[in-house]
Amino acid sequence: MSAKQRKAGKKTITKPPPEQEIIIxxxxxxxxxxxxxxxxxxxxxxxxxxxxxxxxxxxxxxxxDPYDQPASDQKVKNFTPDADIALISEKGQVACRDYPHARHLCAEFPFDKTPHQKYCSRCYCYVCDTAAPCALWEVGKSPHCHAMGQVAAWQVERDKMRNRRILGSKNRLLC
Structure with missing residues (x-):
């Protein structure tokens, strides 16, 4: 504003160039x-x-949760207070931990992070459909502890074992 405009009490408003935007x-x-x-x-x-x-x-x-009954918190395993994020309680049941499940789906011993030979009390052999460990859990060139549903070879082995059980073959492997 110039000195003359200030004395007159007038304000000069200049229009901004079109590429600029004014946000009030x-x-x-x-x-x-x-x-x-x-x-x-x-x-x-x-x-x-x-x-x-x-x-x-x-x-x-x-x-x-207004529809939920108060549940007792389950004891949390492997609590480390130094971690950035810590799970301090759990509520409800988890299918791959609290119900029977194939070893490769175990939540307690993740298949990609723990030795395949380890198993929880609810794990079962994918091939034999029996509680882990089966008779072939750590035996032979293809131990059943490594079995998983996404591998075609293990699916074939599972089908063979199922057929042996159904047919009642005398020379089947008992797990």
Whole structure:
């Protein structure tokens, strides 16, 4: 602004070049406010009536599952406080840990990170369909501890073992 314009109380407005964009930021509440409402976190212990709160608020975050019964936390294995992320409790059951499963699907002893000979109390032999370890778990040129469903050769072995069981062959291998 020039000195003459300041004395006259006039402001000069210059139009920006077309490649520039002006964004006006306003902190006044007269602009209509934001359409986003605040999000609340409720705790079941504070005695808030959820139905009354639900009628007033559009969105809120619960720190509990209202449809779930309180479950006792299971003891967590291999807790290391130095880790960046730590699992401190678990709730519910995991299929590949709490139910019978083929060794290559074991959650307790991941197949790609632990020796294949290791197994949990719920592992079974993929080939024999019996509890691990089977009679051929660590025996022969193709030990069953290495069996997995994604390999065609193991699928063939599994089918052979199943057929032997079904036919009741006298010379079948018992696992």
């Amino acid at each position: 930021l306003s902190d006044s509440e007269s602009d209509g406010g934001t359409p986003v409402r605040p999000v609340f976190c409720l705790n079941v212990k504070n005695g808030t009536d959820l139905r009354k709160f639900d009628a007033i608020e559009d969105c809120f975050i619960l720190d509990f």
